[in-house]
Amino acid sequence: MPKRIAVTMGDPAGVGPEICLKLLRRSEEELGCQLLLFGDQSVLERVSKRCQLPPPEQAVPGKNWLQTLPGEGHVVVDFGFVDGGKVCPGRVQAACGEAAFRYVEEGIRAAMEGSVDAVSTAPINKEAWSLAGISFPGHTEAFTTYTGASESCMMLYSAGLACSFVTTHIPLREVSSQITRERLLRVMEWSRDAVRRLNGKDPRLLVCGLNPHAGEGGLFGEEERKVIAPSVEEAKARGMSVEGPLSPDACFIAKHREATDCFVCMYHDQGHIPFKMLAFETGVNITLGLSVVRTSVDHGTAFDIAWSGQADPSSLLAAVDCALRLTEAT
Amino acid sequence: MPKRIAVTMGDPAGVGPEICLKLLRRSEEELGCQLLLFGDQSVLERVSKRCQLPPPEQAVPGKNWLQTLPGEGHVVVDFGFVDGGKVCPGRVQAACGEAAFRYVEEGIRAAMEGSVDAVSTAPINKEAWSLAGISFPGHTEAFTTYTGASESCMMLYSAGLACSFVTTHIPLREVSSQITRERLLRVMEWSRDAVRRLNGKDPRLLVCGLNPHAGEGGLFGEEERKVIAPSVEEAKARGMSVEGPLSPDACFIAKHREATDCFVCMYHDQGHIPFKMLAFETGVNITLGLSVVRTSVDHGTAFDIAWSGQADPSSLLAAVDCALRLTEAT
Numbered sequence: 301m302p303k304r305i306a307v308t309m310g311d312p313a314g315v316g317p318e319i320c321l322k323l324l325r326r327s328e329e330e331l332g333c334q335l336l337l338f339g340d341q342s343v344l345e346r347v348s349k350r351c352q353l354p355p356p357e358q359a360v361p362g363k364n365w366l367q368t369l370p371g372e373g374h375v376v377v378d379f380g381f382v383d384g385g386k387v388c389p390g391r392v393q394a395a396c397g398e399a400a401f402r403y404v405e406e407g408i409r410a411a412m413e414g415s416v417d418a419v420s421t422a423p424i425n426k427e428a429w430s431l432a433g434i435s436f437p438g439h440t441e442a443f444t445t446y447t448g449a450s451e452s453c454m455m456l457y458s459a460g461l462a463c464s465f466v467t468t469h470i471p472l473r474e475v476s477s478q479i480t481r482e483r484l485l486r487v488m489e490w491s492r493d494a495v496r497r498l499n500g501k502d503p504r505l506l507v508c509g510l511n512p513h514a515g516e517g518g519l520f521g522e523e524e525r526k527v528i529a530p531s532v533e534e535a536k537a538r539g540m541s542v543e544g545p546l547s548p549d550a551c552f553i554a555k556h557r558e559a560t561d562c563f564v565c566m567y568h569d570q571g572h573i574p575f576k577m578l579a580f581e582t583g584v585n586i587t588l589g590l591s592v593v594r595t596s597v598d599h600g601t602a603f604d605i606a607w608s609g610q611a612d613p614s615s616l617l618a619a620v621d622c623a624l625r626l627t628e629a630t
Numbered sequence: 631m632p633k634r635i636a637v638t639m640g641d642p643a644g645v646g647p648e649i650c651l652k653l654l655r656r657s658e659e660e661l662g663c664q665l666l667l668f669g670d671q672s673v674l675e676r677v678s679k680r681c682q683l684p685p686p687e688q689a690v691p692g693k694n695w696l697q698t699l700p701g702e703g704h705v706v707v708d709f710g711f712v713d714g715g716k717v718c719p720g721r722v723q724a725a726c727g728e729a730a731f732r733y734v735e736e737g738i739r740a741a742m743e744g745s746v747d748a749v750s751t752a753p754i755n756k757e758a759w760s761l762a763g764i765s766f767p768g769h770t771e772a773f774t775t776y777t778g779a780s781e782s783c784m785m786l787y788s789a790g791l792a793c794s795f796v797t798t799h800i801p802l803r804e805v806s807s808q809i810t811r812e813r814l815l816r817v818m819e820w821s822r823d824a825v826r827r828l829n830g831k832d833p834r835l836l837v838c839g840l841n842p843h844a845g846e847g848g849l850f851g852e853e854e855r856k857v858i859a860p861s862v863e864e865a866k867a868r869g870m871s872v873e874g875p876l877s878p879d880a881c882f883i884a885k886h887r888e889a890t891d892c893f894v895c896m897y898h899d900q901g902h903i904p905f906k907m908l909a910f911e912t913g914v915n916i917t918l919g920l921s922v923v924r925t926s927v928d929h930g931t932a933f934d935i936a937w938s939g940q941a942d943p944s945s946l947l948a949a950v951d952c953a954l955r956l957t958e959a960t
Contacts, residue, residue, distance in 0.1 A: 569878040
């Protein structure tokens with residue numbers, strides 16, 4: 301039986317519906333999986349007309365969808381959370397935030413129950429979530445809570461560069477206190493396991509320092525000597541292929557990028573700056589450390605081009621491909 | 631009269647002497663200035679033989695050099711601080727650290743007296759300085775102290791990217807507390823003045839945020855709202871062309887690089903990561919905020935290729951060119 305990937309449609313007023321429609325045009329054979337698009341058929345039909353894209357071929361009602369699911373071909377799981385006729389493209393709307401959140405809830409539930417093998421998410425709008433009274437700042441927090449994980453880890457992945465993050469959405473001044481030996485080891489192990497599946501071989505990790513010149517022997521900070529270097533040694537003792545901590549400004553030059561399968565970054569911008577320079581809006585955002593596989597596009601709702609036919613589905617396509625590879629046994 | 635630039639030879643055991651010899655082959659007309667190479671003739675002669683480079687054409691003794699200086703042509707100012715015959719290429723040596731430091735002292739003195747228009751420095755070795763009992767961690771601190779400046783600011787400059795730094799060689803955890811409105815305004819003004827001279831027109835500055843997503847409206851940090859944004863507004867009120875604070879990971883994508891003449895960075899790696907990716911060892915390191923003009927190569931002593939003929943003088947050539955432009959009136 302082919303694998304099943306749930307794709308959540310994202311904010312109905314953004315580029316999500318369009319990139320999902322473009323994704324559905326790829327056959328099961330081409331993608332290597334059956335897609336279940338968790339969304340709203342009324343929205344997809346309007347967007348397909350606007351963008352001159354073929355409408356979805358199969359749809360089943362959201363209620364008890366598993367019982368009516370066709371055995372093959374991509375399928376829209378039509379939840380009816382929002383009325384497509386009332387959606388204003390390119391506008392922040394509470395009803396759209398609410399619907400986008402509920403597709404995600406359904407996706408997580410399906411993955412937890414084992415009805416799908418993984419979830420790939422199209423972009424949501426944080427302001428719309430907030431307007432709808434949803435307290436999660438984003439997908440990652442919703443997945444972490446609903447799957448009962450005590451923590452998780454962001455990874456950015458593209459063909460040329462992969463970065464995992466010891467810390468992400470916290471103030472820079474709090475980064476140092478969040479870097480512990482236990483956290484570092486978990487992030488290294490999650491990174492190793494994920495990139496092994498993604499690339500099909502044991503990855504070489506490079507751990508970035510935290511401070512200028514990786515602390516310059518303690519002159520510019522003690523975290524490298526006290527926490528990061530001992531963690532790298534411990535990871536080596538556990539059999540991992542890992543080097544570092546290296547001066548952060550040296551890590552991302554071509555020579556090191558070529559010799560590295562995943563950079564373990566200490567804070568958000570340490571990895572996001574080089575990643576956005578090299579793979580702007582074409583990468584995949586992966587959440588590690590969960591009991592389910594979750595990948596996401598690495599771009600936003602792009603309200604300025606919503607429903608216009610101009611949206612590029614590459615990042616969503618890559619997200620589905622990564623999700624599929626992450627479900628492989630090693 | 632042509633301008634005079636003092637070039638300090640750097641650590642005698644590193645690539646400094648070789649790149650200086652290669653620089654001397656460019657004529658005064660080509661460079662637009664007379665070079666005074668502050669170094670040791672005995673070292674330069676040995677290196678010229680090893681690297682099959684022509685020896686310097688003119689040299690004067692270091693003592694009272696100004697009185698015997700030829701009116702034209704590049705000149706070695708031969709201080710005799712180290713015996714070339716005793717230098718071991720590629721090795722950290724106290725005598726070399728000492729000599730390298732004293733060329734810098736002489737360079738600063740000459741600039742302070744007005745005997746030269748600017749100083750460009752070849753690379754020194756920090757370990758050799760330390761072995762020689764020199765307490766300054768690097769050039770910048772020596773220049774700052776000797777010129778009586780209370781503070782200074784690093785700028786990295788290349789044809790494609792310029793970054794100035796609100797903080798540099800301090801632990802990441804201390805960065806936030808060093809970002810004040812006064813410091814930001816000084817760095818913006820110094821950056822504007824320097825890039826105006828370097829590029830010959832009023833520059834467009836882009837100020838990077840400190841936190842992920844530039845604080846995401848306060849959710850990931852308060853520095854943007856409380857300090858950085860008000861400073862940018864104040865700078866605009868003073869007539870500067872400046873934008874920001876922008877999310878740090880968005881700053882360095884091609885679109886923003888093209889529209890920006892100088893990025894004002896909050897900490898060392900925020901600017902060093904993109905700079906090293908785009909201009910690895912070909913950039914120029916400039917110290918702003920001093921009463922003298924000082925530029926430097928953006929690479930180290932490269933002991934592994936010292937005296938081998940393989941060293942690339944591009945960064946030193948660019949440093950001299952920037953020094954010259956920084957002495958222009960605006």
